[in-house]
Amino acid sequence: MSNEQNDRIQGKVVVITGASSGLGAETARHLARRGARLVLAARRQERLDELARELKDLGAEATVKATDVTDRGQVEALVKHATDTYGRLDVMVNNAGLMPLSPLAEGRVDEWEQMIDVNVKGVMYGIHAALPVMNQQQSGHFINLSSVAGHVVFPGSAVYSASKFAVWALSEGLRKEAGPNIRTTTLSPGAVQSELPQSVGHDETAKQVNDLYEMAIPADSVARAIVYAIEQPADVDINEIILRPTAQEM
Ligand SMILES: NC(=O)C1=CN([C@@H]2O[C@H](COP(=O)(O)OP(=O)(O)OC[C@H]3O[C@@H](n4cnc5c(N)ncnc54)[C@H](OP(=O)(O)O)[C@@H]3O)[C@@H](O)[C@H]2O)C=CC1
Ligand SMILES: O=CCS(=O)(=O)O
Numbered sequence: 560m561s562n563e564q565n566d567r568i569q570g571k572v573v574v575i576t577g578a579s580s581g582l583g584a585e586t587a588r589h590l591a592r593r594g595a596r597l598v599l600a601a602r603r604q605e606r607l608d609e610l611a612r613e614l615k616d617l618g619a620e621a622t623v624k625a626t627d628v629t630d631r632g633q634v635e636a637l638v639k640h641a642t643d644t645y646g647r648l649d650v651m652v653n654n655a656g657l658m659p660l661s662p663l664a665e666g667r668v669d670e671w672e673q674m675i676d677v678n679v680k681g682v683m684y685g686i687h688a689a690l691p692v693m694n695q696q697q698s699g700h701f702i703n704l705s706s707v708a709g710h711v712v713f714p715g716s717a718v719y720s721a722s723k724f725a726v727w728a729l730s731e732g733l734r735k736e737a738g739p740n741i742r743t744t745t746l747s748p749g750a751v752q753s754e755l756p757q758s759v760g761h762d763e764t765a766k767q768v769n770d771l772y773e774m775a776i777p778a779d780s781v782a783r784a785i786v787y788a789i790e791q792p793a794d795v796d797i798n799e800i801i802l803r804p805t806a807q808e809m
Contacts, residue, residue: 567790569594572645574637576628576685577655579606581753582704585778586652586785591619593786598641600626601655620645628655628681631688638688650700650789651689653682653726658708660715660768661761670760671718678722682729690733693741698793700742702785703730707749707803715764723747734798742796744788749803750775774806 573590577583579601587597591614599607599621607623614621624640626633641648656678659670682703693699708716709723727745734743752775759765780802788797 567792568786571595571649571789572598572641572647573650573652573789574598574600574641574648574689575652575654576600576626576634576637576681577704578610579603581755582748582751582778582781583652583654584610586654586782587614587621588617589779589782589786590789591617591621593790595619595650595789596645597621598637598644599623600628600637602627628653628684629676631680631684634681634684635688638692642692647696648689648692648699650702651685651693652702652704652785653685654702654704655681656704656722656755657758658719658755658768659758659760660719660764661759662715662764663717665761667761674718674722678719679725679729682726686729686733690737690741693737697740699740700744700789701730701733702744702746702788705730705745705747707747707801707807707809709745709747710801711809713809715761715767731798734796742788742793744785744797745799746781746784746788747799747801748781749801749807749809751781751802751804752777771807771809774804776804 573595575583578599604625611621611623624637626637661667705726706723708720709727712720730745750772756768759768
């Protein structure tokens with residue numbers, strides 16, 4: 560890694576939603592090692608506190624804000640916490656999400672609504688809260704977590720895929736509207752090790768997901784992709800990354 564690349568992450572203020580486990584937590588660890596100043600958000604405060612202690616032991620600056628991304632006011636408070644703490648916000652990682660897959664005929668409407676609330680509205684609220692700050696600064700970077708399921712649909716994925724196609728559309732719309740100073744990255748992973756498969760409550764689908772996730776790659780692979788997007792020069796916007804296990808056909 561060149562010093563120049565290192566400097567592009569050093570000191571950046573990065574908010575990560577869904578930082579209490581999986582891809583969010585691993586991304587925080589990678590960015591902490593590179594000198595970013597972190598704001599960790601999720602609902603499970605004790606997990607965030609534990610991670611913040613770990614990052615501080617690495618010499619990083621990290622602060623915690625318990626946040627439910629389905630609540631617009633809480634997301635606004637999260638961004639305010641970042642700017643109150645560090646005076647700016649450089650990167651908003653809209654990562655919080657869940658994946659309770661099931662066939663449409665099962666009619667698990669509560670789970671569908673939860674996916675729309677977290678995966679779609681959570682991202683919208685993140686954009687809504689952070690965009691004015693970035694416009695004011697005339698710089699900033701959104702990294703929004705879509706999925707391979709935001710590019711393909713398979714039996715059981717209809718609503719999850721709809722939510723992740725929506726993330727893609729939100730990111731692309733933002734890119735076209737946000738002007739020359741704000742970067743937008745849509746990151747679409749395939750099977751990656753995390754707690755995500757635990758959100759599948761439908762037994763038959765859970766079995767299929769567990770089979771797929773036997774090939775899952777470490778969360779570290781996504782964290783490195785996020786680092787790559789952030790460390791580019793300000794005039795280079797990595798718009799999309801699709802990242803799968805080599806063994807994943809879908
Ligand atoms: N792992 C994979 O294979 C893939 C993951 N993704 C996407 O990556 C993102 C991260 O998932 P991943 O790390 O894998 O899964 P995890 O289940 O490990 O993490 C999900 C995170 O989202 C948080 N979260 C869930 N609901 C809310 C909420 N209402 N408000 C705030 N935070 C919430 C959880 O924290 P808490 O419960 O404490 O609130 C947790 O930190 C998701 O958007 C997922 O769709 C995309 C493709 C593949
Ligand atoms: O989001 C989940 C990853 S996959 O099932 O679409 O590969």
